[in-house]
Amino acid sequence: MRKNGPVKILTVIALILFLMALIQSRAHAQDPFDKKLNITLENEPLKDALDKMTKASGVKFTYNEQVANSKIKITVHAINKSLKETLTAAFLDKPIQFSVLDKEVFIRLNAEAVKKAEAGPAANPNQNREKYTLSGTVKAKGSGETLIAASIKVAGTNQATMSNEYGFYSLTLGKGDYVIEIRGVGFKTYKIPVQLNQNVKLDATLEEEDNQLETVTVKATSNSQNIKSTQMGMERFSIRETKEVPVLLGEADIIKTLQLLPGVKTAGEGNGGMFVRGGSSDQNIILLDEAPVYNASHLLGFFSTFNSDAIKNVTLYKSGMPAQYGGGLSSVLDVKMNDGNNQKLGVSGGVGVIAARLNIEGPIQKNKSSFLISARRTYADMFLKLSSDTSIRNTQLYFYDVNVKANYILGEKDRLFVSGYFGKDVLASQNLSGINWGNATSTLRWNHVFNSKLFSNTSLIFSNYNYRVNANDDESSLTLFSQIRDWSFKENMQWYLNEKNTLTFGLSSTYHSIKPGEVEASGDSGFLSQEFQNRFSLENAVYASNTWKASEALNITYGIRLSAFSIFGKGDFYDLDQDGNVTGTTHYKSGEVVKTYINPEPRVALALQLNELSSIKTSYVRNVQNLHLISNANSASPTDRWVASTNIIKPELSDQVSIGYYRNISDNAYEFSAETYYKSLQNQIDYRNGADIFTSKPIETQLLFGKGRAYGLELLIKKKSGRFTGWLGYTLSKTERKIDGINNNEWYNARQDKTHDITFVGMYKLSQNWTVSANWVYSTGNAITYPRGKYTMLGQSYFYFSDRNADRMPAYHRLDLGATRLLKQTKRFSSELNFSLYNAYGRKNPFRITFRDNESDPNRTEAVRTTLFQFIPSISYNFKF
Amino acid sequence: MKPIFYLILMLVFLSSCEDTIDLNLKDPQIKYVIEGAITNEPGLVKVMLSQTKDFKENNQFNGVSGAQVKIENEGITTVLTESSKGVYQTDKINGRPGVTYRLTVNINNEVFTASSTMPVPVPLLDFTLKPSDYERTRVTPKVKYRDVASVSNYYWFQQYINDKIQSQYKVSSDEFTSGQEINEYLVFENNTKDESKDIVKGDRLTVEMHSIDASVYTYLFSLFNANGSADGAAPANPISNISGGALGFFSAHTVERKTIVIP
Numbered sequence A: 001m002r003k004n005g006p007v008k009i010l011t012v013i014a015l016i017l018f019l020m021a022l023i024q025s026r027a028h029a030q031d032p033f034d035k036k037l038n039i040t041l042e043n044e045p046l047k048d049a050l051d052k053m054t055k056a057s058g059v060k061f062t063y064n065e066q067v068a069n070s071k072i073k074i075t076v077h078a079i080n081k082s083l084k085e086t087l088t089a090a091f092l093d094k095p096i097q098f099s100v101l102d103k104e105v106f107i108r109l110n111a112e113a114v115k116k117a118e119a120g121p122a123a124n125p126n127q128n129r130e131k132y133t134l135s136g137t138v139k140a141k142g143s144g145e146t147l148i149a150a151s152i153k154v155a156g157t158n159q160a161t162m163s164n165e166y167g168f169y170s171l172t173l174g175k176g177d178y179v180i181e182i183r184g185v186g187f188k189t190y191k192i193p194v195q196l197n198q199n200v201k202l203d204a205t206l207e208e209e210d211n212q213l214e215t216v217t218v219k220a221t222s223n224s225q226n227i228k229s230t231q232m233g234m235e236r237f238s239i240r241e242t243k244e245v246p247v248l249l250g251e252a253d254i255i256k257t258l259q260l261l262p263g264v265k266t267a268g269e270g271n272g273g274m275f276v277r278g279g280s281s282d283q284n285i286i287l288l289d290e291a292p293v294y295n296a297s298h299l300l301g302f303f304s305t306f307n308s309d310a311i312k313n314v315t316l317y318k319s320g321m322p323a324q325y326g327g328g329l330s331s332v333l334d335v336k337m338n339d340g341n342n343q344k345l346g347v348s349g350g351v352g353v354i355a356a357r358l359n360i361e362g363p364i365q366k367n368k369s370s371f372l373i374s375a376r377r378t379y380a381d382m383f384l385k386l387s388s389d390t391s392i393r394n395t396q397l398y399f400y401d402v403n404v405k406a407n408y409i410l411g412e413k414d415r416l417f418v419s420g421y422f423g424k425d426v427l428a429s430q431n432l433s434g435i436n437w438g439n440a441t442s443t444l445r446w447n448h449v450f451n452s453k454l455f456s457n458t459s460l461i462f463s464n465y466n467y468r469v470n471a472n473d474d475e476s477s478l479t480l481f482s483q484i485r486d487w488s489f490k491e492n493m494q495w496y497l498n499e500k501n502t503l504t505f506g507l508s509s510t511y512h513s514i515k516p517g518e519v520e521a522s523g524d525s526g527f528l529s530q531e532f533q534n535r536f537s538l539e540n541a542v543y544a545s546n547t548w549k550a551s552e553a554l555n556i557t558y559g560i561r562l563s564a565f566s567i568f569g570k571g572d573f574y575d576l577d578q579d580g581n582v583t584g585t586t587h588y589k590s591g592e593v594v595k596t597y598i599n600p601e602p603r604v605a606l607a608l609q610l611n612e613l614s615s616i617k618t619s620y621v622r623n624v625q626n627l628h629l630i631s632n633a634n635s636a637s638p639t640d641r642w643v644a645s646t647n648i649i650k651p652e653l654s655d656q657v658s659i660g661y662y663r664n665i666s667d668n669a670y671e672f673s674a675e676t677y678y679k680s681l682q683n684q685i686d687y688r689n690g691a692d693i694f695t696s697k698p699i700e701t702q703l704l705f706g707k708g709r710a711y712g713l714e715l716l717i718k719k720k721s722g723r724f725t726g727w728l729g730y731t732l733s734k735t736e737r738k739i740d741g742i743n744n745n746e747w748y749n750a751r752q753d754k755t756h757d758i759t760f761v762g763m764y765k766l767s768q769n770w771t772v773s774a775n776w777v778y779s780t781g782n783a784i785t786y787p788r789g790k791y792t793m794l795g796q797s798y799f800y801f802s803d804r805n806a807d808r809m810p811a812y813h814r815l816d817l818g819a820t821r822l823l824k825q826t827k828r829f830s831s832e833l834n835f836s837l838y839n840a841y842g843r844k845n846p847f848r849i850t851f852r853d854n855e856s857d858p859n860r861t862e863a864v865r866t867t868l869f870q871f872i873p874s875i876s877y878n879f880k881f
Numbered sequence B: 001m002k003p004i005f006y007l008i009l010m011l012v013f014l015s016s017c018e019d020t021i022d023l024n025l026k027d028p029q030i031k032y033v034i035e036g037a038i039t040n041e042p043g044l045v046k047v048m049l050s051q052t053k054d055f056k057e058n059n060q061f062n063g064v065s066g067a068q069v070k071i072e073n074e075g076i077t078t079v080l081t082e083s084s085k086g087v088y089q090t091d092k093i094n095g096r097p098g099v100t101y102r103l104t105v106n107i108n109n110e111v112f113t114a115s116s117t118m119p120v121p122v123p124l125l126d127f128t129l130k131p132s133d134y135e136r137t138r139v140t141p142k143v144k145y146r147d148v149a150s151v152s153n154y155y156w157f158q159q160y161i162n163d164k165i166q167s168q169y170k171v172s173s174d175e176f177t178s179g180q181e182i183n184e185y186l187v188f189e190n191n192t193k194d195e196s197k198d199i200v201k202g203d204r205l206t207v208e209m210h211s212i213d214a215s216v217y218t219y220l221f222s223l224f225n226a227n228g229s230a231d232g233a234a235p236a237n238p239i240s241n242i243s244g245g246a247l248g249f250f251s252a253h254t255v256e257r258k259t260i261v262i263p
Helices: A006-029 A046-057 A083-090 A109-121 A254-258 A378-386 B002-012 B214-224
Strands: A037-043 A073-082 A096-101 A104-109 A130-139 A151-154 A160-163 A168-174 A176-183 A190-196 A204-206 A234-238 A264-265 A274-276 A285-290 A311-317 A331-337 A348-352 A353-364 A369-378 A393-410 A414-429 A433-451 A454-472 A475-496 A502-525 A535-549 A553-569 A571-576 A582-588 A595-611 A614-625 A627-630 A640-644 A651-667 A670-687 A705-719 A724-739 A756-765 A771-781 A787-794 A796-801 A812-825 A830-838 A845-854 A861-867 A874-879 B017-019 B032-039 B045-052 B068-071 B074-084 B087-090 B100-105 B110-117 B125-127 B142-146 B154-161 B164-173 B183-184 B205-210 B247-253 B256-261
Touching: A006 B154, A037 A046, A037 A083, A046 A083, A073 A083, A130 A190, A130 A378, A151 A168, A160 A168, A168 A176, A168 A274, A176 A204, A190 A204, A204 A796, A254 A311, A254 A331, A264 A796, A274 A331, A502 A640, A535 A640, A582 A595, A627 A670, A670 A724, A787 B032, A787 B045, A787 B247, A796 A845, B032 B100, B032 B110, B045 B068, B100 B247, B125 B205, B125 B256, B142 B205, B154 B214, B164 B214, B205 B214, B205 B247, B214 B247
Parallel strands: A130 A204, A285 A331, B032 B247
Antiparallel strands: A037 A073, A096 A104, A130 A168, A151 A160, A151 A176, A176 A190, A234 A311, A264 A274, A311 A331, A348 A353, A348 A874, A353 A369, A369 A393, A393 A414, A414 A433, A433 A454, A454 A475, A475 A502, A502 A535, A535 A553, A553 A595, A571 A582, A595 A614, A614 A651, A627 A640, A651 A670, A670 A705, A705 A724, A724 A756, A756 A771, A771 A812, A787 A796, A812 A830, A830 A874, A845 A861, A861 B017, B032 B045, B045 B087, B068 B074, B068 B100, B074 B087, B100 B110, B125 B142, B142 B183, B154 B164, B154 B205, B205 B256
């Protein structure tokens, strides 16, 4: 109990801080409606009246030309009345609406009322109205980058849509005059009147929020899309939202940031692996510009392969994955690279404790085409050269990655993108042994807008992951090479059918070839060069999904994905008995089909809006996975082996149902969500006890199969605007496995099972130049197996283990602090310094607990805790021009 | 490849630290443990019977008396006599290659059985150390032997420094080396902080090479990782060749021995 003391206190402190921040930021954001004023106006034209009210109250108004040119005249007498009362009185019986927009007041003409006034009372605006479509692309003004998930809303109504991952949107409305509001995170709201008496193409360029102005705060931009959309279990970040979160060694990392969300857990200290809702780390599909990334970590999992300079936006789906995604049981992490600035040449970069980064982007042809090159390399190995120890001096230890992208606007309707990623890790002790591994991906995409309602994206994708292990000495050498390579074609169509239905459909086809191992040996080791059989497979899928606005309050998305996984020769396939011994072998010729697994994957999601601010949602999704990472390690190892389904390894299946409640508070400044889920998993894979990972025997002989289940509750409150932003999350969950041949075939805790998990992330804008931030995480310790006795064997102590993962590591908790100092900001150049302190109170979180004989007294055994990171300070410098 | 990883992990985690902690371990489960060996060397055949004990207790051998221990081969049954607590032995068996030995242990009417076939010995050709493979804390001599192609062979190398058995041992199979002349490293290491255990001039390094059967190889291979591997795989009990629920193993194997002295 004694050990829990500090934890409880810290929990309380974190909660109090969060509450204080809430109260404080509410006090800060004084409502412009509450401003008192004295004014007298007699038949003043609208624009003059507004100007005078600004003078009297200090509150600014925002309006469009229609308002400015309006002939409406205003009369009002106000003595020490609030602005709200004044406006209400002034606009009584007038077709004018007003609402608060941050510190300003937004004035608009009520289109319907105007129409009514113009056409007289006989006109009924809801009858026989023709429908037209408003469509276009949303972009950032400064960089020309398209904006993902910007909201496009008809002011004063519920009608809204979101831009897709290429910035395209389409909204069908009745004929009429509207004011359209377009918002994106970190951008100023763009408002424009639109006369919709034909299909209108409206490309919007949003201006970046300028930090130099007094508005140092991020505005709430969600526009309550989180309430209306049927999508649940989703988190979306633009990269700028993650940059302030303090992380290990100051290297901004999206995967680390995602691990601070409820339902997403880490494998261990500093580990890049992600466990989403009880799934294992290979059950996440990680896509970089649509190309799968098979090993998303550098340096044995301490850093992710995503260089945040090159990344625009990440979306994580924990449940209810849209039908175009398939192949992973637990989650889809969709990472989109920046397109490259098509307005002006820009250079940015940074130097941190372990790595240096450089990013160059610019137009090839202004407004039409652009490129981006972003590179990063660690330089810690330079310091190893300074060591006096030759074995350390001769060690190579680095990683680098390069992102490149180019895009070209072919015309009004067509756009072409080429993107590529290449990364590599090298760990080696010179001339002796080592390992290197890396991913390469590339994507060619073509966007085509058939018409204002039909958007198409065609992709050609390549992905490759390989590793090479060397073990050399004077007399012999040994190399092991392994590779997984994909070629795929995808076609995705979005059809904004009508006001009520949006249809997504398409197909994908991927050819996987897996080279499990090629051994080259020379010298006197006696090792014979050999090659394990390659595996070939084709993964095809067709899908269709419709989002149906059943009513104002009810949205339903329903769809199906039909996947077919075919395994081809050439190769030998096996029959096994219960104990994993080979009982028969069938040889298949090249191109001959061994087996095809066809799986329908239904997906349904439903959102019921209770009122403007709250909704409940429910969803069901089935996922199928045909590529499996066979790993027995806790931390990611580059040599973990990818295998495709075979006649024996069946496709993994998951069925997940979830129900959630969502509520926005204080004018969308806070988002609260509560989600529960239950997931059942079939055909899960684990190694046999005593499995030989490096064997020429069929891999199936080393495996066991079983099932899994996971369920939990996730609570999250986010504050997205104001000086203080951040979130507080809590997860209560259970994750279990039942594998035939492990733990006497009984259910046992998966290693990543953590009953309680609390995360707090807070960022506070202290002043123009300083931003401070803090994270605090707490979770129940990993499930592990402690000995239930010891014995002597071959003169040594060994331990007896009984129930798998029936014990717990000590609870994990940690505080990280960060601060960013803006050094300089002009139009042309900006720079900042970033400080962080990882594990600020030096909690000794065990990375691993081992049991051994005491060194000084071999007659005793002891439990040894290995702790990796305590008090890790870092500093990095970033610039941009 | 594991040692490389381990080394590099340690390099990466320059800030890592180790300390001992107190854990609330659950009550021990009592299991019988059998360690038995028959070799082709003349002398005693020993079978040790013990029980698991609590983690917090000392490491003394927890022998169990009063068992009936028998070994049967080629129709002849030999009963072993208890020489000290938990140690059963006989001088009536001279192990021979190609012979299958069957062990039966009966304690309080619980019966454990195992069998092992002594393989044909594969000669240990050489045991050598290059100067460049010597460091005070880590010495890596090489063994040389020629595998026999016609059968599957499994090898077990036990290591001694100045006749004291080391916890490190190595097992190999000829899965990738069938019929070849094999040269491979053994690691003699002082991985404690105690400098007096460093390997210095005049120390004698001894290797005992055993030809073992497949089930013993599986046991020793899985014992190797039994306490949980460096990268955090779940610990599991080694796969025993004893049926009836006892831990441990029974092996009939050959012995060859070579020694080098640190120059």
